[in-house]
Amino acid sequence: MKQTELIKIASNWFQEKNWKPFPFQKKTWKAFLDGKHGLLNAPTGSGKTYALWVPIVLQYIKDNPNYKEKHTKGIKAIWITPLRALSVEIQQSAQRFADELGTGLTVGIRTGDTPQSVRAKQKRSMPDLLITTPESLMLLLASKGYEKMFKTLTAVVVDEWHELLGSKRGVQMELALSRLKTVSPQLRIWGISATIGNLEQAQDVLLGMNQSIKEHSVLIKANLNKKIVVKSIIPKKMETFPWRGHIGLHVLDQVIPIIKASKTTLIFTNTRSQCEIWFQKILEKYPEFAGEIAMHHGSINKETRLWVEQAIRNESLKAVVATSSLDLGVDFAPVETIIQIGGPKGIAKFLQRAGRSNHRPGEASVIHFLPTHAMELIEASALKRAVKEDVMEDRIPYLMSYDVLIQYLVTLAVSDGFIPSEIFPEIKNTFCFQGITDEEWLWCLNFITMGSQSLQAYDEYKRVIIDENGIYKVESRQTAMMHRLSIGTIVSDAMVQVKYVSGGFIGTIEEFFIGKMKPGDVFVFAGRTLELVRVRNMIAQVRRSTKRTRNIVSFMGGRMALSSQMSEILRRELQSEADHKRNTPELKALSGIFDRQELESIVPGENEFLIETFKTREGYHTVFYPFEGRFVHMAMSGLLAYRISLLLPITFSLAYNDYGFELLSDQPLDVQEVLDNNLFSTDYLFDDLQKSLNSTELARRKFRDIAVISGMVFTGYPSKQIKTKHLQSNSQLLFDVFRDYENNNLLYIQAFRETFEHEMEEGRLRTALERIATQNIIWKQCDKATPFSFPIITDRLREKLSSEKLKDRIKKMTLLLTK
């Protein structure tokens, strides 16, 4: 069949539905049928599923002209989604098209939620389209005979590639693709990405370094221009608006009318804890919403999540409080209203959320932004500016992630085994490992076979063995099983399942939260008040409780930092404030706080760099305001603390946010001395930064993930009770062991490199320091904490750095007694 005829089949189907294919869809169909690889830039809800599923089916029709009579077996395509929640949606639309064309093609899902029986069936006979996650794909590569299974594959589509790109899941995907390129000769690789600043790079990372693939690829942009209107919810009484905090409940009363006025509302929060709290408080204050609102986050059980998603589609709920679990995909029809609580920190994420509202053609999407503390109002103002100027962030891909590589190599060893000379070229062709040297490759092989770089007497290390044919494989069944359970790059705390004593699964929460409680204690989770009965085998048994409690479940979880693009806009926004323009409603609303800041200190202008010092009960605070975003502040605070600690024995506690950072100490700091010693200099920057990193906790924290991903720390699996107690250690201990005995270990070094590249952004730091060098430094000795300093000094997430002797520090400290 000719291409035009094939496309006609699809167009006809669209016509029957009274739809019209978008130009980007047709473009993608053609490119795919021409055998091209590529990246499709299209937002959620734009019909991207049909842009790529249609040509996969058409290709099948082309290859099997009598497709209506006879079904050809074997997997045709893999559809990767970063979130399990998205898979049902894609399955439904894909199955519909396949059925209505009478192709007999089947669509299956395989994720962590898929029952064992279904998985076993799939392995015997794969569906034609498999919808899965990067982790589940890796698990398939860890099973015997995968090469044969994937031979018939014609396409891999990586949905929401922008979400995977800036994480190690992206690296995992790169590695999986590097293998499939070899085992599936007809493979076409496609990605779908929302708009990000580095789309071209995103395409390179996805497709890898093979010249032939690169030359045979396209980037297709949907270019669906959508107008977005940002409305800030400005507190009626600014005086009572807090200076810090991230929950935002004080404006609850102003949110209610918005919910009431619209048919359906999505309320996006930044964390699961915040989501729980908001849900609880709305019901507490407005019980009339009972049964009309629901909550959606990653720790709630799957049935409830699916039910909520369905309810959003049916418009049977008035409002849903959600986290990023509803961010991506979940292609429900747009809801009427979107509310964002707290700074979204990134423009792309914000726009994606905004895009969830009301897309009637030609009409703008509206998003209400609710700042949780006063300073966030500036962010609101900056966000508006960013939307107007069409600013987009980059997603920085990971490079040389040895931990993921090691995990991948063991995965291959668990299945059919591998021969290094065959795999190495594949690895070198990925974007992530394009720079890997022969020595580094050898290091990784030694690591998995000997657990060190040279064979040692009496060593009993066992993981991957080399058989007589030179094939690297895992022989021990226990090692294989433990490895399968540990595949993945998302490292979370140990999870505990929450179940009713009578059975009935409610969800999972982190062990640290349950660990603080005793039987009989009451807590709120998934909108229910529960009493802990007992904890057994990683299952917390609970019963309903009628007691009232403020103990709402909390989750750990990283905080996001303002992107560089956002911080620049924020600085400019503040600038206009220093010039007393107050030209947006948000800045106007902040007048009181700005006045207060000016009274105690100043609002720094373009050529001014503000440093404030004051004393509180906690000690001596020195607060700096570069307005460069959290990451740069993190690096700069460590750098400065380190350089000061060379001048005198001193101990600092460091805190930072998107606006500035604080050095807190038990002794006063002479800012003049800091300035006289030129401590903001860019000389020896890299060196000093490295040393400051050694003395803080940052690299240590990074190392935690690396230790788990590379398989040095086994975290087990919540629902499977395996006797691993003797194998449990923590990464902190491991970090110390490496530091003391093997500090040239590539995984140990990787922790530092990742901190530089992904947390500190050394390049940005240098630019910031150079900028500071041209500014007037204004040192204000204040009587008390200023409005600008407040959110920083009250932050409890801190780093420390010390040049004092441990013994001397202990002598000044007191023992923490039981309460």
Next chain:
Amino acid sequence: MTHLIQIRKQDFILHASGAIFWKNQSMLLIADVHLGKVTHFRKHGAAIPLIAAYENLEKLTEVVNYFQPKTVCFLGDLFHSVLNSEWEDFTKWVEYIKSNVILISGNHDIIPQYLFEDIDVKVLEELKINNFYFTHHPTEHDTLFNFCGHIHPGVKMRGIGRQVMRLACFFKTKNQMIFPAFGNFTGKYILEPTKEDEVFVLVDDEVIAVS
């Protein structure tokens, strides 16, 4: 390096390694060494540097040389798991030192008793000498003072300027002394002392009383 205390009129020297020397009896007490742990992990594919395993025996040798005790008594969890190559090193160590060796069995000690007896290490469930009662798990006794391990105790210290530190310690209540873990590849469990408890933290080769 050391800190002398008296318990029931007997002299005990707390050592920065986590050991205690009972002067009157010339007995060195040590808890939770967890020998063989590194090798156990390596056997299961976790590549912890092997050199970390040697460190424990070196540290044991140092503290034995320092006190020259008549008896060395391990308060349980001497070995982390089943037999592995670290056992050989331990056997040589027992031969090398001149003291008698006693092991009070802990929950991790699953190596058969006869193997210990073959190398002249006496294995006991518990031990009573005069007013003192030696066990692995903390065990209250009506009249005797209990020495024990198992917990791997640590405490949290707090200072001005939001300083917080967690340190391994000897943890003494009225009738009990809990030892810190001696092994280098072991964690600690944070306890919250009451006003009556005495805490001695281990800091850079020193034992410091902090309560």
